[in-house]
Amino acid sequence: xxxxxxxxxxxxxxxxxxxxxxxxxxxxxxxxxxxxxxxxxxxxxxxxxxxxxxxxxxxxxxxxxxxxxxxxxxxxxxxxxxxxxxxxxxxxxxxxxxxxxxxxxxxxxxxxxxxxxxxxxxxxxxxxxxxxxxxxxxxxxxxxxxxxxxxxxxxxxxxxxxxxxxxxxxxxxxxxxxxxxxxxxxxxxxxxxxxxxxxxxxxxxxxxxxxxxxxxxxxxxxxxxxxxxxxxxxxxxxxxxxxxxxxxxxxxxxxxxxxxxxxxxxxxxxxxxxxxxxxxxxxxxxxxxxxxxxxxxxxxxxxxxxxxxxxxxxxxxxxxxxxxxxxxxxxxxxxxxxxxxxxxxxxxxxxxxxxxxxxxxxxxxxxxxxxxxxxxxxxxxxxxxxxxxxxxxxxxxxxxxxxxxxxxxxxxxxxxxxxxxxxxxxxxxxxxxxxxxxxxxxxxxxxxxxxxxxxxxxxxxxxxxxxxxxxxxxxxxxxxxxxxxxxxxxxxxxxxxxxxxxxxxxxxxxxxxxxxxxxxxxxxxxxxxxxxxxxxxxxxxxxxxxxxxxxxxxxxxxxxxxxxxxxxxxxxxxxxxxxxxxxxxxxxxxxxxxxxxxxxxxxxxxxxxxxxxxxxxxxxxxxxxxxxxxxxxxxxxxxxxxxxxxxxxxxxxxxxxxxxxxxxxxxxxxxxxxxxxxxxxxxxxxxxxxxxxxxxxxxxxxxxxxxxxxxxxxxxxxxxxxxxxxxxxxxxxxxxxxxxxxxxxxxxxxxxxxxxxxxxxxxxxxxxxxxxxxxxxxxxx
Numbered sequence: 114x115x116x117x118x119x120x121x122x123x124x125x126x127x128x129x130x131x132x133x134x135x136x137x138x139x140x141x142x143x144x145x146x147x148x149x150x151x152x153x154x155x156x157x158x159x160x161x162x163x164x165x166x167x168x169x170x171x172x173x174x175x176x177x178x179x180x181x182x183x184x185x186x187x188x189x190x191x192x193x194x195x196x197x198x199x200x201x202x203x204x205x206x207x208x209x210x211x212x213x214x215x216x217x218x219x220x221x222x223x224x225x226x227x228x229x230x231x232x233x234x235x236x237x238x239x240x241x242x243x244x245x246x247x248x249x250x251x252x253x254x255x256x257x258x259x260x261x262x263x264x265x266x267x268x269x270x271x272x273x274x275x276x277x278x279x280x281x282x283x284x285x286x287x288x289x290x291x292x293x294x295x296x297x298x299x300x301x302x303x304x305x306x307x308x309x310x311x312x313x314x315x316x317x318x319x320x321x322x323x324x325x326x327x328x329x330x331x332x333x334x335x336x337x338x339x340x341x342x343x344x345x346x347x348x349x350x351x352x353x354x355x356x357x358x359x360x361x362x363x364x365x366x367x368x369x370x371x372x373x374x375x376x377x378x379x380x381x382x383x384x385x386x387x388x389x390x391x392x393x394x395x396x397x398x399x400x401x402x403x404x405x406x407x408x409x410x411x412x413x414x415x416x417x418x419x420x421x422x423x424x425x426x427x428x429x430x431x432x433x434x435x436x437x438x439x440x441x442x443x444x445x446x447x448x449x450x451x452x453x454x455x456x457x458x459x460x461x462x463x464x465x466x467x468x469x470x471x472x473x474x475x476x477x478x479x480x481x482x483x484x485x486x487x488x489x490x491x492x493x494x495x496x497x498x499x500x501x502x503x504x505x506x507x508x509x510x511x512x513x514x515x516x517x518x519x520x521x522x523x524x525x526x527x528x529x530x531x532x533x534x535x536x537x538x539x540x541x542x543x544x545x546x547x548x549x550x551x552x553x554x555x556x557x558x559x560x561x562x563x564x565x566x567x568x569x570x571x572x573x574x575x576x577x578x579x580x581x582x583x584x585x586x587x588x589x590x591x592x593x594x595x596x597x598x599x600x601x602x603x604x605x606x607x608x609x610x611x612x613x614x615x616x617x618x619x620x621x622x623x624x625x626x627x628x629x630x631x632x633x634x635x636x637x638x639x640x641x642x643x644x645x646x647x648x649x650x651x652x653x654x655x656x657x658x659x660x661x662x663x664x665x666x667x668x669x670x671x672x673x674x675x676x677x678x679x680x681x682x683x684x685x686x687x688x689x690x691x692x693x694x695x696x697x698x699x700x701x702x703x704x705x706x707x708x709x710x711x712x713x714x715x716x717x718x719x720x721x722x723x724x725x726x727x728x729x730x731x732x733x734x735x736x737x738x739x740x741x742x743x744x745x746x747x748x749x750x751x752x753x754x755x756x757x758x759x760x761x762x763x764x765x766x767x768x769x770x771x772x773x774x775x776x777x778x779x780x781x782x783x784x785x786x787x788x789x790x791x792x793x794x795x796x797x798x799x800x801x802x803x804x805x806x807x808x809x810x811x812x813x814x815x816x817x818x819x820x821x822x823x824x825x826x827x828x829x830x831x832x833x834x835x836x837x838x839x840x841x842x843x844x845x846x847x848x849x850x851x852x853x854x855x856x857x858x859x860x861x862x863x864x865x866x867x868x869x870x871x872x873x874x875x876x877x878x879x880x881x882x883x884x885x886x887x888x889x890x891x892x893x894x
Contacts, residue, residue, distance in 0.1 A: 141270070141776040146769050148235065149271055149776075152262065153763045154667065155242055156279050157654065160208075160251050160485040163243075164660045165667065172243030182231040185430055192231070195224025204249065208486045209582060211252025212589030214570040216578035222253045223425060229261035251485060252590075255279055259420050263784075264431055269826055270778040274651075274759040276416050276592055277409045280485065281652040283592050284409045285675055287483035289387040292352070293655035293673055296383065301352055352383045352673075357888050359649040359674065361755040362681070362790070372774060376764045384649055384674040397495055398462075399476040399598040404680060405456045405795075407596050409650060410788040416592035417784045418445055421829045424566060428548075428555040432830025437841075438555065439547025443611045444841035446604050451726045453601050455707060455794040459801055459868075463711040468602035470508055473498050478597045480587050490585040491575070493599070499573070507572035514565045515610070518549065522614050529557035540618050540840065540847070543611065550607055570594070573603070612723065620850040628810055628858035630694030631735065636807050637688040641866045643796050646681045649674040651758035669767075672760040681790040686745045691809060693735040698812035700837050703729040703744075704845065705792070708802040708863065719849040725806060727751070727845075728792050730836050732818040746789065750836065753786025785827035796866030805862040806845075814838050 141149065154165055163169055177196055198204045204221055205211060212218050225245055232238035238261075245254050259276070262268050277284040281293070358364050359382070367373045389403040405411065422442065428434035454465060466475070479492035500508070521527050527535040527545065535545050535557065548556040552566030571577055574586035587593040594600050652673045661668040687703065706725035709715055716724070729749040733742075747754070757765075769776035794801070812818070814837035828834030840846040844854075 139270075139778045141769060141778055143770070145270065145778075146766055146776060149766050150763075150770055151239060151242075152271060152273055153759070153766060155246055156255060156258070156273060158656060159246075159255060159279060159654065163246050166665070168243045169247065171240050172245075172247040175240055175244035181233060181237045183233045184231055187427075188231070189223065189227070191220055191224035192227035193224075195221050195228070198224075199248065205253055205581070207248070207250055209250055210484045210486065210488060210585045211250050211256070212574070212576070212583050212586070213252075213256055213591060214567050214574070214589045215576055215580065215583045216564070216567055216571065217581050218253065218583065219425070219567065221250075222257050225249055225253060226257040226260050229257055230265060235267075252280070256420075260423060260426075263420055263827075263829065264426070272762075272784070274762070275756055275784070276413050278651050278759040279654060280592075281650070281655050281675070282483060282485050283590065284407075284412065284650075285387055285652065286389070286481040287489060288481070289385065289675065290483055290655060292385060293652055293675075294657045296352060296656065296673060297658060298381075298671065301354075301383070352385045353886070354381065354383045357886075359758065359761075360647050360676065361649065362646075363755055367761075372768070373761075373765075376768055376774075377761065380670060380672050380760060380764070382672050382674060384676045387675045387677050396479060397476045399478075401460055402456060402462075402598070404645075404678065405453075405791075406598065408679060408788075408791065409677075411791060412592055412595050414787055415449070415595050416590075419591040421785055421827065422551075422553075424551050424553040426554065428553070432832065434555060435830060435832030436834060437544055438553065439544040439549075439551065440841055442547045442551045442553075443543065443608065447608050447611070447723070447842065448726055449595075450601060450605055450608060451706075451724050452791070452794075454724055455705075455726070455803075458707055458711060459795040459797065459866075461711055465601045465605045468599070468606055470500050470503075470512065474599055474602075476598050478587075478599065480593065480596055482585070482587070482593065482596075484585045488585055490587060490593075493597075503575070504572055504577055507568055507577070511565070511569050511572060514562070515606070517561065518546075518610055519613065522546075522610070522617070525617065527557065530559055533557070537614065538617055543614060543840075546611065546614055550610060569603075573599070608723075615847055618847050620848045620853065621844055622850075623853045623856060626810075626844055626854065626859070627856045628699075631697070631699070631809055632692045632857040633807055633809060633860035634690040634692055634739070636690070636805070636860055636862055638805060638862055638864050639685045640683070641685055641793060641796070641803075641864055642683040642869055643793050643866060644681060644683070644869045644871045645678045646871065647676055648679050648755070649676050649758075651760050653760055669760060669763055672758075679790070680795060682746070682793045684746050686743050687805075687807075688743050689741065689807070691735060691740045693737060693740060695737045697735050699733050699735055699809050700812050700839070701729075701731055701733055701744075702727060702808045702810075702843070704806040704808075706804055706806065708804045718851055718854065722845040722849055725842075725845050727842060732812060732836055746792065749789060749792065751787050752789035752792060753782040754789060756782045783827045785829070793866055796868040798868050798870070800865030800867050803864050803866055805864060807860045807862070808844060809858045810839070810843075812837060 151168075155163075155168065163172070182192075195204065198221060205218060211222070213222065228241045228245065229238060232241055242258060245257070249257075255276075259273060262271055262273055273279065282290050358368055389407045422433055422436070422438045426433060428438055450465065457463065457465070468474070473496045474493065475496055477493045477495040477497060480490045482490040484490070522537060525536070525538050527537055527542075529535065535542055537546070545557055549558065549562040550566075552562055552564060554563070556562040568578070570588045574583075574588040576583050576586070576589070583589065587597050588600075652675045653669075653671070655673055656671060658671075661670055689701070704725040704727050706721060707716070729744065729751070731744070731748075731750050746752075765774065765776055768774040794803075796803075816833045818836055835841075844859075
């Protein structure tokens with residue numbers, strides 16, 4: 114929906130003079146709804162045995178026949194190898210931990226993916242998926258299915274639940290997971306009765322007594338941290354059920370829909386508060402950032418980026434080369450590191466520490482995650498020495514890899530395995546370097562760079578390419594690795610290679626950047642305010658009770674919700690005033706960057722360019738004269754709003770399947786967007802100095818903007834998902850010569866980001882309804 118909103122906003126801004134996308138809302142037909150229903154049901158409580166009779170029967174009808182598949186001219190042998198392993202009973206067993214970056218697991222996952230991707234029609238695909246759901250490892254099954262749903266051209270609009278809804282275990286701490294898996298409705302009903310009696314006794318009969326301890330009460334509330342928010346409202350760490358709405362940013366839209374309210378009223382909703390890492394402030398100071406590094410949508414963004422541009426998909430076959438996958442890989446990693454750095458600055462921390470194999474890693478990390486089989490994740494103590502405990506062969510493999518890449522950059526050329534020479538003094542060669550650093554299948558040295566990336570993650574996870582039963586580690590899966598502060602140290606080393614490449618690329622000249630006849634006169638920015646709000650994440654897949662079927666039809670009558678604090682910001686907007694000497698097509702880019710380092714020292718623009726995050730980019734048609742228009746943070750091109758939950762989507766699909774509702778294909782957010790609530794760092798109560806940079810330049814792309822349907826598609830492999838063909842991060846992609854850089858068509862704006870404590874109003878016992886959740890809190894933000 115966010116992408117659709119973006120398009121409407123852009124169309125409105127240009128008042129019909131641009132290329133407004135002429136997409137009408139498409140509604141799902143019965144065939145599409147049947148497919149969507151199947152995808153939602155097949156991953157329901159995926160770690161449990163399959164309980165849908167029709168799917169069990171279909172899965173058991175599986176036979177392997179080559180005529181059922183459409184293979185490209187050159188395809189891997191992984192599919193055949195997986196089937197042989199299956200026949201001999203040596204596939205990864207159900208219940209075992211699956212690590213996407215463990216080589217033995219990857220081989221089998223890719224073979225299973227090919228069973229899904231090359232199936233010649235839906236019927237064969239569905240049969241294969243049911244077969245895999247019966248016999249394949251759960252984690253392997255979900256990743257293979259995710260890749261197939263994203264990359265099959267005939268699956269446009271179809272979706273799976275968010276990865277944190279399929280596997281909440283990868284995103285919530287073990288304490289919460291244990292509580293969720295123990296949830297029993299009958300036991301809960303009795304427990305809540307006793308708890309009510311307790312609250313009546315404590316909060317009514319003794320309320321006046323407790324108020325006598327003024328100092329104690331003030332300490333008890335004022336010094337609570339963000340993850341203890343529920344204490345302020347008298348809530349303990351147990352399940353609650355109330356006749357109120359789910360909490361998310363766009364919930365007011367759903368509460369106005371009578372069909373939605375009728376549909377959801379039969380679902381019993383149970384929520385429980387959950388925090389981030391439990392031992393914050395006890396382990397090390399890096400844990401203060403756990404609300405950010407362990408944010409569900411922050412981590413799922415990285416997961417879906419790697420599913421969209423999975424390293425081992427052939428770029429030609431899947432269209433990924435058209436999207437400049439190598440350059441885009443560097444851009445995304447650079448954006449994530451810059452965004453993380455800004456969050457560090459908001460806490461007074463400085464640069465991301467440098468990683469070295471030969472020095473201790475000062476900051477340890479305990480993820481407190483548990484796999485769906487009950488095995489906990491490994492942790493790293495403070496002052497850990499990888500040189501002492503790591504695999505020496507892998508360590509020197511990685512060191513030699515970086516040494517060779519640096520030598521190639523210094524030499525200025527790269528000779529591929531087939532004798533082709535690549536000039537590394539040309540800016541477009543960043544694409545080749547990106548392929549090498551991602552270790553993807555398009556890299557030009559199959560013997561040198563392929564799988565280096567996987568070996569690096571196996572090294573940090575303390576496993577190797579011969580192990581099959583692997584101990585859980587955050588570094589072996591895309592959806593968990595960004596939780597660990599060391600991730601940013603390692604990936605900083607990767608981006609350093611790209612920045613070294615740009616040392617040899619000439620900076621842009623004044624002529625390169627100057628846009629004759631166009632000047633940004635001003636950009637007004639509304640107040641920038643961040644806060645922590647409350648959000649309900651759907652963790653129904655953790656339910657451990659019996660399935661409910663009525664007349665053979667599955668009934669979704671219970672939903673578990675994890676209520677968690679999360680960083681958010683109030684909507685803000687830019688008001689652009691741009692002067693143009695004629696009508697012309699342009700692109701506008703907006704960046705956010707720090708103003709000072711952690712010591713309050715100003716950066717030079719050249720050294721600070723690495724710290725700018727591109728937050729928006731859009732097409733516009735300027736008219737001759739002065740153009741004034743507004744752009745809301747809700748319209749930003751790269752971002753998405755809150756996703757509709759698994760429960761709600763399933764209910765809507767079933768309602769439409771029964772002919773009682775028209776299901777729009779743009780109902781849920783595309784999986785590929787960056788969460789718009791994380792655009793701004795937390796900031797300070799008195800205002801954190803930051804700066805925006807705005808840049809306008811001519812639109813010269815070879816395709817029309819918005820040339821595919823953003824309403825429900827990410828455009829992966831289209832070659833047109835980006836606004837234009839300029840370098841990613843332009844004009845901050847190259848080194849900056851400050852004598853040449855500044856032109857009238859760019860504009861810097863100093864701003865401050867203010868942080869508001871959303872629970873300040875409850876301090877010093879100003880909250881009068883102790884023991885009850887304050888839903889009025891939501892309306893205030």
